[in-house]
Amino acid sequence: MTRKQKRLTLIGSALGVLALAVGVILFALRDNVVFFYGPGELAEKHVGPGTRLRIGGLVKTGTLVHLEGKSVKFEVTDGKGDVSVTYTGLLPDLFKEGQGVVAEGALDTAGVFKADSILAKHDERYMPREVADALKKQGVWQEGGPAAQGTTPTAATTAAGASK
Structure with missing residues (x-):
């Protein structure tokens, strides 16, 4: 066997x-992969019952119902579709x-999403106190936050960083 053949055999x-x-890793992770859908996408994909996934959107106003114990029922919407969700457990403070909410769980045979964990999303206008204080010193901040002036948090953060 020549050196070239040995090298090719080693590389092969x-x-x-x-x-x-890679095959073993993908096989081991196949149960841990959880897909994320909005309610509109979920209706389009026709996901089968029992498939683990995450749905995200807004909690539809007027649909939150507290059932007996720690159970709740509500609907998640993205403007394109709605999904009924049931959950038993403690809800996040927000x-x-x-x-905004992200629910992880599975669809049942009736098309209701049975969530086993709920994550609440905070407002995108959130701003750390230090940044708000820096904006107040510059005279850019008004009560009601940056949204009142049309300033985005990114622009506000940049302005605060420039003043330090």
């Missing part, structure tokens, strides 16, 4: 071992109607 073997390792 290494690629085979690498492909096998959870309320009209607020």
Whole structure:
């Protein structure tokens, strides 16, 4: 066997071992992959019952119902579609109607999403106190936050960083 043949055999073997390792990793992770859909996308995809996934959108106003115990029922909407969600457990402090939410769980046979965890999204206008104080010193801040002036948090953060 020449040096060239030995080198090609070594490279081929290494690629085979690498492909096998990637296959084993993907096989092991297949149960941990959770897809994220909006309610509109969920209706389009026709996801089967029992498939684990995440849905995200806004808690539809007027749909939050507290059931017996720690159970709640509500609808998540993205403007294109709605999904009924049931959840048993403690809700996050930021959870309320009209607020962003991400629910992880599975659809049942009736098309209701049975969530086993709920994450509430905070308002995108959130700004750390230090940044707000810096904006107040510059005279850019008004009560009601940056949204009142049409300033985005990114622009506000940039302005605060420039003053330090």
